[in-house]
Amino acid sequence: MNIVVPVKLVPDLVEDLEIDESGITLDTSWLRLILNEVDEHALEQALLLKEAHGGTASVISLDGEGVDDVLFSSAAKGVDHLIKLTGLEFGDDLNNHAVARLYGAIVERLEPELVLIGVQAHNDLDGSLGPLLAEYVGMPYVGYVSGITVTDGKCRVLKEYPGGLIAEMDVVLPAVLGVQAAEAPPRYVAISRIRQAMKTVSLDEQAAADPDSGGGPTIDSMFKPETGERATMIAGDEEEVAAKIVDLLGELGKV
Amino acid sequence: MNQDIHVVVEHLRGQVADITYVALAAARGLAAGSGGSLAAVLLGHNDEGLAGDLGADRVLYIDDPALADFNPEHYAGALTELISADPPRCVLFGDTSMGAETAGILSARLDLPLVSRCRSVDTANGALSFVSQICGGKILVEGALPEPVSLVTMVPGHYQPEEGRGAVAPEVIQTSISPRVAGRVTFNAYLEPAVGDIDISSVSVLVAVGRGIANEDNVEMAEELAEALGGAVCGSRPVVDQGWLPTTRMVGKSGKRVKPDVYLALGISGAPEHVEGMSGSELTIAVNTDVGAPIFDVAQYGSDVDLLDLLPVLIEQVQAAKEG
Ligand SMILES: Cc1cc2nc3c(=O)[nH]c(=O)nc-3n(C[C@H](O)[C@H](O)[C@H](O)COP(=O)(O)OP(=O)(O)OC[C@H]3O[C@@H](n4cnc5c(N)ncnc54)[C@H](O)[C@@H]3O)c2cc1C
Numbered sequence: 001m002n003i004v005v006p007v008k009l010v011p012d013l014v015e016d017l018e019i020d021e022s023g024i025t026l027d028t029s030w031l032r033l034i035l036n037e038v039d040e041h042a043l044e045q046a047l048l049l050k051e052a053h054g055g056t057a058s059v060i061s062l063d064g065e066g067v068d069d070v071l072f073s074s075a076a077k078g079v080d081h082l083i084k085l086t087g088l089e090f091g092d093d094l095n096n097h098a099v100a101r102l103y104g105a106i107v108e109r110l111e112p113e114l115v116l117i118g119v120q121a122h123n124d125l126d127g128s129l130g131p132l133l134a135e136y137v138g139m140p141y142v143g144y145v146s147g148i149t150v151t152d153g154k155c156r157v158l159k160e161y162p163g164g165l166i167a168e169m170d171v172v173l174p175a176v177l178g179v180q181a182a183e184a185p186p187r188y189v190a191i192s193r194i195r196q197a198m199k200t201v202s203l204d205e206q207a208a209a210d211p212d213s214g215g216g217p218t219i220d221s222m223f224k225p226e227t228g229e230r231a232t233m234i235a236g237d238e239e240e241v242a243a244k245i246v247d248l249l250g251e252l253g254k255v
Numbered sequence: 256m257n258q259d260i261h262v263v264v265e266h267l268r269g270q271v272a273d274i275t276y277v278a279l280a281a282a283r284g285l286a287a288g289s290g291g292s293l294a295a296v297l298l299g300h301n302d303e304g305l306a307g308d309l310g311a312d313r314v315l316y317i318d319d320p321a322l323a324d325f326n327p328e329h330y331a332g333a334l335t336e337l338i339s340a341d342p343p344r345c346v347l348f349g350d351t352s353m354g355a356e357t358a359g360i361l362s363a364r365l366d367l368p369l370v371s372r373c374r375s376v377d378t379a380n381g382a383l384s385f386v387s388q389i390c391g392g393k394i395l396v397e398g399a400l401p402e403p404v405s406l407v408t409m410v411p412g413h414y415q416p417e418e419g420r421g422a423v424a425p426e427v428i429q430t431s432i433s434p435r436v437a438g439r440v441t442f443n444a445y446l447e448p449a450v451g452d453i454d455i456s457s458v459s460v461l462v463a464v465g466r467g468i469a470n471e472d473n474v475e476m477a478e479e480l481a482e483a484l485g486g487a488v489c490g491s492r493p494v495v496d497q498g499w500l501p502t503t504r505m506v507g508k509s510g511k512r513v514k515p516d517v518y519l520a521l522g523i524s525g526a527p528e529h530v531e532g533m534s535g536s537e538l539t540i541a542v543n544t545d546v547g548a549p550i551f552d553v554a555q556y557g558s559d560v561d562l563l564d565l566l567p568v569l570i571e572q573v574q575a576a577k578e579g
Contacts, residue, residue, distance in 0.1 A: 013391045013524070016547070026394070041496075100363070120355065122526075123389045125396060127369040127408070131327075131359025140328055140439035141360060144352040144509075156443075160509050161267055161352050164448030164502050167324070170441040178356065180509070181496045215362055217370045217385070217405075220398045225388075231541060231557035241558040242569040245519075245540055246576050248556060252516055252538065254460055254484055255576040 001055035001150060003046040004112040005079075006103040008121050008129060009033040009064055009090045017224075024219045028091045033066045038118030044182035045148060046116045047078045053150060055113075056080040060106050062099065062208070064090035069194070075201040076193040082201060085208040096124055097215035100132035102208055107137050112174060114155070119143045119178035126216030134176035142171055143178025256403055258291030259343040263334065264298070264309065265353050267325070268445070271305050274349030276419030278409045279310045281376050282347050283419070285400075286312075288378020289344045295425070296346075298322045298333055303427060310421035319433045324442045325353050331360040332434035338365060340432075342404045345383065350408035352509075358406045368401040375413040376400065388412075392527045392549055411531060452503040453487055459516045460486030463506060463533070464494055467522015467543065467562055471499045476566040477521065483573045489513065491529050507532035521562045525550030 011017060012032040020027035046057045058081035059074045061067050067090070071082040085102060088094060107115055115137075120128040134141035146166075147158035150173075159167045160180055171177070234244045249255045260282040265272040279295065286293040295311035297303075300323035306314040317337065321329045334357065338346065346361075348354030350372055362369035372387045374395070383400040388410060400407065455461060462481040468474055474488065481488045488504060495505045506513055508528040518536035522543060523529060530553055533539070541554035542562045551557045558565070 011390060013393060014545070017390055017393050019394070026390075097362070097369075122391050124371055125387055125389055127359040127362055127371045128355060131356045132363045135360050135363030140437075141356055142327055142440060143356045158446065159352065162272075162509060163511060164505070164509075165267070166446040166448075168443040168446055169326070170443060172439045175439070181492075185497050215366065215368050217368060217398045217401055219396050220384075222394060222396050224393065225395050227552055231539075231551040231554040233546070233551075234556060234558045238560045238565040238568045241542075241560050241565060242572045244556075245569060246572045248538065248540065249460075249484065249517065249573070250576065254486075254517060255573055 001049060001053040001114065002110070002112040003049060003055065003114045003116060004058045004060060004107055004110055005039070005043050005046045005116050006060040006107070006129065006133065007039040007043070007070065008036045008099070008118070009061070009066060009070065010036045010121050010123050013122065019222050019224070024222050025093065026222070031091065033064060033090055035070045036118045036121040038120065038179060040186040041182040042116040042118050042179040043074055043077070043079070044184065044186040045179050047187070048183055049114070049148065049150060050078065058083060058110060058112070060103055061085070062088050062090050062094070062102070068203070071203060072197045072201065073189055073194045075197040076189045077187055081204060083204045083206060086205050088208040088211060094211055095126045095213050095216035096129050097126055097132055098211040098213040100129050100136055101212050103129070104133050104136035105209060106206070107133065114173060115139065115176040116179050117176060119145070119180045128178065130176055130178035139174050139176050140171055141176045141178065142169055144180045145177045146181040147183055148177060256342050257344070258289040260286040260289060260291055260293050261296050261343045261346045262293070262311065263296045263346060263348050263354065263357065264305065265349050265351060266299065266302065266305055269305070271309070272349060272351070273416040274351055274354070274409060274411060276310065276416035277411050277414045278347040278349060279419030280414035281409055282345070283310065285345055285376050285378060285383055288381060288383060290381070291344055296334070296337065298330055306427045307424045308420045309425055310419045311425050314425050314427045316427050316429050317432050318429065321434050321436050326440055326442050327356045327360060328437055328440040329434045330357045331364065332436065333432055334361055335364060336432045337430065338404070344403070345400060345405045345407055348406070348408045350410045354408050358408050362406050367404050367406050369406040369408070370400060371408045373407050373409050376407065388527065410527065412527070449501065449503055452501055455487055455489045455504055455506070456511050456513050458487045460484045461489050461513060461515045461518050462486060463489045463491070463518060463520045463523060465491040465521065465523030466493045468494065469563065471497070473563060474499050476570065480566060480570050480573065483570060483577065491523050520550050520554065523550055524548045525553055
């Protein structure tokens with residue numbers, strides 16, 4: 001079973017985000033990019049399926065700060081084939097329609113049975129990658145998936161709805177699935193094994209085609225939301241904070 | 256081509272989702288600006304009864320056995336025909352498990368621009384615009400809704416669902432469309448959420464833990480605090496995905512919506528997907544070492560002490576107060 005995991009790196013929300021002078025894009029000079037959290041789950045699910053059924057797992061990424069680390073750490077976890085599209089970077093003005101077309105062209109060449117992709121990313125402005133990619137390569141798509149079982153060219157997926165309700169669906173392969181959560185938490189890998197991978201695994205660098213961003217909106221302005229009333233911060237150390245919380249609970253008759 | 260605004264109705268087992276009413280409220284303004292009418296598009300099988308309180312000028316109803324339960328292929332197939340036959344100015348969906356993928360498939364298939372995560376839409380001088388919320392709500396993006404046809408997915412927060420309900424039942428127009436079924440995706444069954452656990456949506460004091468709780472052992476401290484307060488522990492998605500709490504305890508977009516008297520948010524950043532499930536709490540107290548965390552926009556009280564230092568002290572003080 002050959003599985004492809006196309007990934008996206010996104011700004012780390014722990015850092016302060018700044019808007020650049022143009023007023024329509026993030027200032028990338030200080031931006032720290034990390035792997036989209038649900039892509040980690042897609043990767044983990046791919047490794048679990050590979051372990052169960054054999055075959056190969058490939059990861060595709062655009063270029064950019066931090067991408068090599070992401071690729072080598074996925075190799076250390078068990079990914080066989082690392083594909084890096086060069087000439088374009090995350091942070092360039094590429095919308096998801098453009099990235100889906102670029103990744104789609106690679107997926108068509110690899111002809112996998114399954115494409116697993118994070119169900120969304122926090123900076124998606126023109127839809128998430130998965131359904132766009134699926135349609136461009138002519139495969140079916142189901143998203144919000146948190147369980148995948150493969151038997152006889154078909155897979156059975158668990159699709160999440162709000163409140164914990166799940167729909168069980170059958171999807172004919174090849175297919176693209178938007179992963180919400182892997183069946184096990186994403187595995188950790190020791191730095192030493194990542195360093196090892198850097199020495200032994202090679203990146204398959206492929207020049208990206210000219211991007212086509214058709215299908216997304218044009219941004220007129222980008223701004224930070226006006227913050228309404230912020231929480232009253234309780235001063236003091238944990239003893240004082242605890243005392244104030246107990247007071248608040250007391251006022252509501254909870255202690 | 257016309258100037259109408261369509262809202263695709265999201266429903267699950269006989270109930271219309273709140274996000275549909277939110278989208279109808281947004282669409283009402285758009286229709287006023289575009290000069291078109293507002294149509295709710297209902298896909299289903301024997302589901303005509305759901306049309307009654309949709310706040311739309313009319314309901315376009317597509318009835319087919321293949322639409323009895325949500326199936327992205329069948330929804331996209333039926334909507335492809337509807338939109339192609341007479342393209343409206345905008346089609347609104349929820350940015351949800353059903354809406355996001357339907358809109359994405361249609362955007363690529365019909366080559367129609369898609370704007371996701373819209374918090375609000377507006378019209379000025381007949382020009383239709385959007386405000387989208389990205390980067391966990393830290394950044395807002397404004398732009399024009401591309402002409403002539405835009406697909407839009409809505410997130411909750413700006414419009415009240417009540418604004419999207421109608422006082423009189425709209426006219427229901429049965430269409431002759433039936434989805435072309437390719438048979439690549441088949442719906443089998445619903446799997447019910449586990450029962451037997453407590454229902455966190457009916458608990459009055461919730462101790463909510465996020466990734467800041469750091470490991471499974473620390474969750475026990477939260478349990479102890481909840482017990483002392485006669486409440487229960489719940490958590491954010493990562494805590495559940497780690498297996499530290501059962502799915503029944505998840506709060507947010509994919510979990511439960513809760514409205515307790517007190518929501519004590521410990522080590523939770525306040526991502527929109529989490530806040531969606533707890534913003535109705537009477538009193539929220541947040542503890543997070545990052546003073547810039549968005550949870551402090553939702554909470555009435557907060558502290559940036561380390562939750563792992565706070566928990567033992569708080570347990571002790573709560574127990575003392577109860578005895579005293
Ligand atoms: C389709 C979809 C649906 C989703 N549905 C949900 C949902 O239903 N519910 C949900 O919760 N999430 C949901 N998410 C995930 C959501 O986007 C966030 O990733 C998640 O809510 C973050 O959880 P968190 O706040 O616990 O973790 P983080 O965002 O990592 O925040 C941890 C916080 O803990 C603080 N912290 C760390 N250590 C300490 C300490 N010692 N003391 C005090 N503070 C500390 C940090 O400053 C940080 O702010 C969904 C995501 C997707 C893509």
